[in-house]
Amino acid sequence: MSFKRTLVTAALPYANGPVHIGHLAGCYLPADIYVRYLRSAGKDVKFICGSDEHGVPITIKAKNEGISPQQVVDKYHKIMGDAFKEFGISFDIYSRTSSKTHHQTASDIFKKLYDKGVFTEQVTDQYYDEEAKQFLADRYIVGTCPKCGNENAYGDQCEKCGTSLSPTELINPHSMLSGSKPVLKQTKNWFLPLDKLSPKIKAYIEQHKDWKPNVYGQCKSWLDSGDGLQPRAMTRDLDWGVPVPIKGAEGKVLYVWFDAPIGYISATKDLIPNEWEKYWKDKESRLIHFIGKDNIVFHCIIFPAVLMEHGEFILPDNVPANEFLNLEGDKISTSRNWAVWLHEYLLEFKDKQDVLRYTLCANAPETKDNDFTWKDFQAKNNNELVAILGNFVNRTLVLTHKYYEGHVPDALEYSKEDLLILEEITKAPDKIAASLEQFRFREALGELMNLARIGNKYLADTEPWKLIKTDEKRVKTIMNISLQITCNLAILCEPFLPFTSNKLLAILNINPIKWNGAKQTTNMHPGHKINKEELLFSKVEDAEIEAQVKKLHDSKEANKAKLPSPEGEGLGVRSPQKPEITFDDFGKMDIRIGTVLEAEKVKGADKLLKLKIDTGIDVRIVVSGIALYYTPEEMLNKQVSILVNLAPRKIKGIESQGMILMAENNKGELSLVSPVKPDVNNGSVVK
Ligand SMILES: [Zn+2]
Numbered sequence: 001m002s003f004k005r006t007l008v009t010a011a012l013p014y015a016n017g018p019v020h021i022g023h024l025a026g027c028y029l030p031a032d033i034y035v036r037y038l039r040s041a042g043k044d045v046k047f048i049c050g051s052d053e054h055g056v057p058i059t060i061k062a063k064n065e066g067i068s069p070q071q072v073v074d075k076y077h078k079i080m081g082d083a084f085k086e087f088g089i090s091f092d093i094y095s096r097t098s099s100k101t102h103h104q105t106a107s108d109i110f111k112k113l114y115d116k117g118v119f120t121e122q123v124t125d126q127y128y129d130e131e132a133k134q135f136l137a138d139r140y141i142v143g144t145c146p147k148c149g150n151e152n153a154y155g156d157q158c159e160k161c162g163t164s165l166s167p168t169e170l171i172n173p174h175s176m177l178s179g180s181k182p183v184l185k186q187t188k189n190w191f192l193p194l195d196k197l198s199p200k201i202k203a204y205i206e207q208h209k210d211w212k213p214n215v216y217g218q219c220k221s222w223l224d225s226g227d228g229l230q231p232r233a234m235t236r237d238l239d240w241g242v243p244v245p246i247k248g249a250e251g252k253v254l255y256v257w258f259d260a261p262i263g264y265i266s267a268t269k270d271l272i273p274n275e276w277e278k279y280w281k282d283k284e285s286r287l288i289h290f291i292g293k294d295n296i297v298f299h300c301i302i303f304p305a306v307l308m309e310h311g312e313f314i315l316p317d318n319v320p321a322n323e324f325l326n327l328e329g330d331k332i333s334t335s336r337n338w339a340v341w342l343h344e345y346l347l348e349f350k351d352k353q354d355v356l357r358y359t360l361c362a363n364a365p366e367t368k369d370n371d372f373t374w375k376d377f378q379a380k381n382n383n384e385l386v387a388i389l390g391n392f393v394n395r396t397l398v399l400t401h402k403y404y405e406g407h408v409p410d411a412l413e414y415s416k417e418d419l420l421i422l423e424e425i426t427k428a429p430d431k432i433a434a435s436l437e438q439f440r441f442r443e444a445l446g447e448l449m450n451l452a453r454i455g456n457k458y459l460a461d462t463e464p465w466k467l468i469k470t471d472e473k474r475v476k477t478i479m480n481i482s483l484q485i486t487c488n489l490a491i492l493c494e495p496f497l498p499f500t501s502n503k504l505l506a507i508l509n510i511n512p513i514k515w516n517g518a519k520q521t522t523n524m525h526p527g528h529k530i531n532k533e534e535l536l537f538s539k540v541e542d543a544e545i546e547a548q549v550k551k552l553h554d555s556k557e558a559n560k561a562k563l564p565s566p567e568g569e570g571l572g573v574r575s576p577q578k579p580e581i582t583f584d585d586f587g588k589m590d591i592r593i594g595t596v597l598e599a600e601k602v603k604g605a606d607k608l609l610k611l612k613i614d615t616g617i618d619v620r621i622v623v624s625g626i627a628l629y630y631t632p633e634e635m636l637n638k639q640v641s642i643l644v645n646l647a648p649r650k651i652k653g654i655e656s657q658g659m660i661l662m663a664e665n666n667k668g669e670l671s672l673v674s675p676v677k678p679d680v681n682n683g684s685v686v687k
Helices: 021-040 056-065 069-086 100-115 194-206 213-224 256-271 276-281 293-310 342-348 353-362 374-404 416-437 441-462 472-492 498-508 515-519 542-559 583-587
Strands: 005-010 045-051 093-096 120-129 141-144 171-175 183-192 235-237 252-254 285-290 325-327 370-372 591-601 609-614 619-624 639-643 649-651 654-656 662-664 670-672
Touching: 005 021, 005 256, 005 276, 021 045, 021 285, 021 325, 021 342, 021 353, 021 370, 021 416, 021 441, 045 069, 045 256, 056 069, 069 093, 069 342, 093 100, 093 256, 100 252, 100 256, 100 293, 120 171, 183 235, 183 293, 194 213, 194 293, 213 293, 252 256, 256 276, 256 293, 276 285, 353 374, 353 441, 353 498, 370 374, 374 441, 374 472, 374 498, 374 542, 416 441, 416 472, 416 515, 441 472, 472 498, 472 515, 619 654
Parallel strands: 005 045, 005 285, 045 093, 325 370
Antiparallel strands: 120 183, 141 171, 235 252, 591 609, 591 639, 609 619, 649 654, 662 670
C-alpha cells in the first residue's frame, strides 16, 4: 500500500533529567535519519516530539528539590529541546504535555471513551498517607523486602534483589512523603479492559508481521502469555497531570501512559491547527512511532487500543523500536551517572555533532543491545570519517584547486573502469533507501560509506597526481568523476551527517539536491567554480578519549554512596528532610558520650546486643539493634553517643534505658557515631 503522507513521532522524553546517548541511539537519531531521508525524497512528512511532563517521578523530584512540578518540567523541557536542536534532530515541533492544547486533547479523548462505556470502574485498596493527605504511588512507599530483607525496597520493586513487589507485600511500609506508616484506603479508578479488547488487539498485531522481530515478538509474547492482557488503570490518585474530566473523579489525574502518546496528537495540532486531522484520520496517512524497547507495550498495545476504541484515528503502521545501548560494557544508569550526556558532549566536542551521530548510527542497537565505547568513538572518527570520507573529499577538492583553479573539468572520455564506477554511483541512492525504508540504519550507513570507499579507491588506483605529468586529458575525466562522487556524497550523507552535508554543499558551491538527484553523474557542471577546501573531519586524540573515560569513572565513584532513587532513572536522592523543628525542640534531647563496659547477645534476637554503659552520670543497660554489624567483643570499651533521656522501654523482656545513636548507609548497614578525638570524657554533652 502506498501512502500520501507520513507522520513520524519520536518517544516523548521524560522531563526529569537531560538526554543521554542511550536515548539518542534508541529513537531520536534513527527517527531523524528516517525523516531527513523522506524529506530529501520529496515525501510529505511531519516529525513530532515533545516533553512528557506528567507522572510520579516528576512530583517526587519536585518535592525533593523543594520546587513545583512545573518548575521541574520547565527546566528540563528547555535543556532537552536545546540539546536536540543543537544535535540536528530536526523535529517539526518540540511540544510538551503540560500545554493547554494537550490537556484539552487528552481530556476530550478520555471523555469520549468514558461516554462510550469503554472503561470499567474498579474500587481497590491503596496505601494512603494520612499526614500528607494523599494516596501513595508505588514508588512513594518504602519498606523491607520480604525476600532479601533490604530495608529500602520500593512499593513496586526491591532494587537490591530485583524482585517485583506490590506495596502491600512490604514489611513495615512507610511513606516517602511524611515518613509515617500508610494506611489502606479504598479508591475508585477507571480501567481500560485490555482483557476484553485482547482479540481486537491481537488481530491488529497479527496484521503487522512485517514489524521488526524484536517488536512483533514482544507483542506476541504478551498476548499469548498465560494470563493474557490484564485491565489497566487509566486514572491515578495524584495532583499532577491532566485532571480526570468526569464527575466523582476529583483529585485524580489521567495515567501518564494514557496521556503521553496523545501528546503526539496535541503536538500535531499545535504544529498545523488546520491540517492535523489529515495526518491522524486519513487512511492514506501512515503513522510511525520511533521508541526504545521499554515503551513497546504502550505504543503497540495500549495506545492502539485507545485509538481503536475512540474510533476516528488511524493506528500505528510501524513501531521500529530499538534495543538498549550500553556504555563501556555497563548498563547506562542516570542514578549512577554512568552516561554520556548530550548537553555535555555538545560543549566538550564543539562542532562534532556528526561524529557522535555517525558512531551511534554505526553501532545502533537495532536487533540486540549494543555497546558504546570511547575507544570505538575515536576509531570510527579517525579510521572511517577522517581516513575514508574526509580523505577522499579532501584529495578531490585539493587537486581540483591545484590543477584547475577550482573549476570543474570536463569528462572527456570514459574508460571501462570509469563506466563501472559511474554505474555504482547511480545505484547508491536506491541501495541506501532500501535499507532506510526497512529501518536498517546501520546497513544504510554502510552503503553510504561504500560510496566513499569507491571514491577513495578510485583515486588510489588511478593516481591522478602521477598521471598529471603524462596524461592531462585522462586526469580531467578522473577529477570530473571524483567531483560527481563528492557531490552525491553530500546529498546522500545528509540524513546521517547533516552538518557535514551542509559544509560540503557550501564548499562545492551548490544548492541542496533531492535524493534521486544523486542517481545523476552530472551534477557538477564543467566550468562550475568550487570554493576553497576545508577539512570535513579532524582527528580525535588519545588525550580527549582518556579524559572522557576518566570523567565517567570519577562520576561513578562519586555517585557510589548515593541511594537508589525513587525517581527510577533520576538523580540519587536521600530520604527527604523531616519537618522543621526549633532549637528548643533539639535542646530537649540529652545526648551524652558513654563507654561500653559489657556487651552480650540477646537470646532469640540476632539483631540485638545488651550493653552496659557508663554514661558519666550513671551506669545503665541499653538494648541496641547493632548485632549484625558489631560483635560483643568489638563493642567492649567503645565510646558511643547515647540519648539518655529517652523514655525507657522493654525490648525482649529487658528494660532499655536510652538509645545508642547510629548512622545508617544506603544498604541499611549501621555504624556507631563516636567522638573523633580521644579525650572526650564520659558524660560529655553532644550538642
Ligand atoms: Zn529484596
